[in-house]
Amino acid sequence: MKQLWLTAKLDIVESLRARWFQIYTLVFGGIVALLFLFGLTESRVLGFIGLSRLLVTYIQLTMAILPIFVLITTVRSVAGDREAGVFEYLLSLPVSLAAWFWGKILGRYVVIFTPVFAAMLGAVLWALIAGIEVPWGMFGYYTALLAVMAACFLGISMLISAVARSTDVAQGAAFLVWLTLLLFLDLILLGVMIQGKVAPEVAVTLALANPLQVFRTAALALFDPQLIVLGPSAYVILDLFGVTGYKIFALAYPAIVGLAAATLGYHLFRRGDLP
Amino acid sequence: MIKFQNVVKTFRRARVLDGIDLEIGLGERVALIGSNGAGKTTLIRCLLGEYTHDGLVTIEGRSPRTERTAVLGGIGFVPQLPPPLKMPVGQLIHFAASLCGSDPQRMVALARRLGLDVDGVSSRQFVRLSGGMKQKLLIAIALGRDARVLVMDEPAANLDPEARKIFFELLAERAESATMLISSHRINEVSTLVNRVIELDMGKVVLDDRVADDVSLSGRLDCRIVVKRPEPAFAKAMTGWNFTDRGGGLEWTGDVAGPDRLRFIGMTSRYVALISDISLKETDQKVGADEATALQGGRAKDALLAVADGGTAN
Numbered sequence: 001m002k003q004l005w006l007t008a009k010l011d012i013v014e015s016l017r018a019r020w021f022q023i024y025t026l027v028f029g030g031i032v033a034l035l036f037l038f039g040l041t042e043s044r045v046l047g048f049i050g051l052s053r054l055l056v057t058y059i060q061l062t063m064a065i066l067p068i069f070v071l072i073t074t075v076r077s078v079a080g081d082r083e084a085g086v087f088e089y090l091l092s093l094p095v096s097l098a099a100w101f102w103g104k105i106l107g108r109y110v111v112i113f114t115p116v117f118a119a120m121l122g123a124v125l126w127a128l129i130a131g132i133e134v135p136w137g138m139f140g141y142y143t144a145l146l147a148v149m150a151a152c153f154l155g156i157s158m159l160i161s162a163v164a165r166s167t168d169v170a171q172g173a174a175f176l177v178w179l180t181l182l183l184f185l186d187l188i189l190l191g192v193m194i195q196g197k198v199a200p201e202v203a204v205t206l207a208l209a210n211p212l213q214v215f216r217t218a219a220l221a222l223f224d225p226q227l228i229v230l231g232p233s234a235y236v237i238l239d240l241f242g243v244t245g246y247k248i249f250a251l252a253y254p255a256i257v258g259l260a261a262a263t264l265g266y267h268l269f270r271r272g273d274l275p
Numbered sequence: 276m277i278k279f280q281n282v283v284k285t286f287r288r289a290r291v292l293d294g295i296d297l298e299i300g301l302g303e304r305v306a307l308i309g310s311n312g313a314g315k316t317t318l319i320r321c322l323l324g325e326y327t328h329d330g331l332v333t334i335e336g337r338s339p340r341t342e343r344t345a346v347l348g349g350i351g352f353v354p355q356l357p358p359p360l361k362m363p364v365g366q367l368i369h370f371a372a373s374l375c376g377s378d379p380q381r382m383v384a385l386a387r388r389l390g391l392d393v394d395g396v397s398s399r400q401f402v403r404l405s406g407g408m409k410q411k412l413l414i415a416i417a418l419g420r421d422a423r424v425l426v427m428d429e430p431a432a433n434l435d436p437e438a439r440k441i442f443f444e445l446l447a448e449r450a451e452s453a454t455m456l457i458s459s460h461r462i463n464e465v466s467t468l469v470n471r472v473i474e475l476d477m478g479k480v481v482l483d484d485r486v487a488d489d490v491s492l493s494g495r496l497d498c499r500i501v502v503k504r505p506e507p508a509f510a511k512a513m514t515g516w517n518f519t520d521r522g523g524g525l526e527w528t529g530d531v532a533g534p535d536r537l538r539f540i541g542m543t544s545r546y547v548a549l550i551s552d553i554s555l556k557e558t559d560q561k562v563g564a565d566e567a568t569a570l571q572g573g574r575a576k577d578a579l580l581a582v583a584d585g586g587t588a589n
Contacts, residue, residue: 002373003344003374006370006373006374009370010362010370013361013362013363013366014360014361014362017361017362017400018361084358084359085354085356085357085358085359086358086359086360087325088320088325088354088358089352089354089357089358089360089413090358091323091325092323092325092347092350092352092354092426093347093371093374093375094343094344094345094346094347094348094374094375095343095344095347095374096343096344097343271327272327273320273325273326273327274324274325274326275320275325275326
């Protein structure tokens, strides 16, 4: 356990000094600052006003940015460390591979989740100071959603890092994964449905297998519980899960995907060449 | 103590280690030499449990791959290229000491002995240190624990003469209690440190010779050099070796670490036309021979001669 914490701490310290982290923090802090600056808390959309309006916008933007940010920065730094000889040296120290791998994930998780959460927390604190009503239920669920989103894409990133032997390959693979998930949000699904080659249930199942779509739908469900904007797909989803059931599924499924990917990554890492 | 049994490592279709069989005992100081791509780094990585391979690698009967923590706790490693770690020096020392169950102060003390002011660079990122400072710190971390095996890749390459002297003394202190595996492209870098030479070529052991253990790791040579005329380049070189100018740049005196004699002679050979008188005298009682390391066995001797001639052993 001591080795795990030491490795996690090491990764946190290394990341805090990395340029990607500074940009990452700036992006999410900047989003919240800009949303306040543009007076989003004063506007009303679909009945949303105040901080809930800001949180809805923030989570939508985060869903667009966080996955690609986590994928690229994680595979870049892990594969980069391997290429630069960091693994060769640090893995010559008496640290177990489990402590190393999971410690690295833990440290990285803290580093990627903290700025995203801190930006949202900062918005809440500002709202409290400014006397704006805070939707605590929404804040809690969005926090959980962000936590799971970070875990899901971190797990996938660590799997890619374990498989790819060079930074270029790792980056290319990460980008490809993100692009595939992105295309399956709408373009490909719509395409196959229009062609009528698959049953609507299959298309919806495919969509729900995509963590990006799961997050998107869960975020929508908070301000549109009947998922009216999704059209007929909403019937399948709500029939299958119900509103609460889907909210739970949106947290559990991506977490399982992330954990499964990380576990597979660990087994591949343990069985292969380390540096 | 260290055993390689029919170790084979293949990257895709390239066989980098081709049936390595070696046994290295306690107290042996082994030079692992060979040209680029000979398999030195791969062999070291197999020894550190970092590479999967066919065959068997054991240290005191245990596998560094399956019993990592226990085995690596007894290995001190100095890589050829320092890793680009962004963490501060102080934290790196504490990280390594915590994992190795060692006292960080022991590592700090060793770094100080090597001439690294740890307090002055404690908060500086490791990657921002100079090459020599990094090397000193990595040596201090490797030696600042109870390692029974020391694996070093070109360990003295970036050290100044004074730090090399201390480094040789530190190795001398561990000579009886540790096995050392020192990797180098060139035998002249390590010949005086070792009592066995193993040369790899195309993944095979092509030379395995014992070396006369005549050069004391802690020995010193009193040196006096007289030159025909003052020469700035020569003066700069001598100052680099901490020699003292005894008069107008014509007479220089100083001492040279015993294991550094070949490197020193190599340096002076560049000014052979300028030098009118040179003397090297052992000051360590343990050492009797004046010659550079006497290698036993034909090929090892040839390799050393090639180095003395300015060539590279391969």
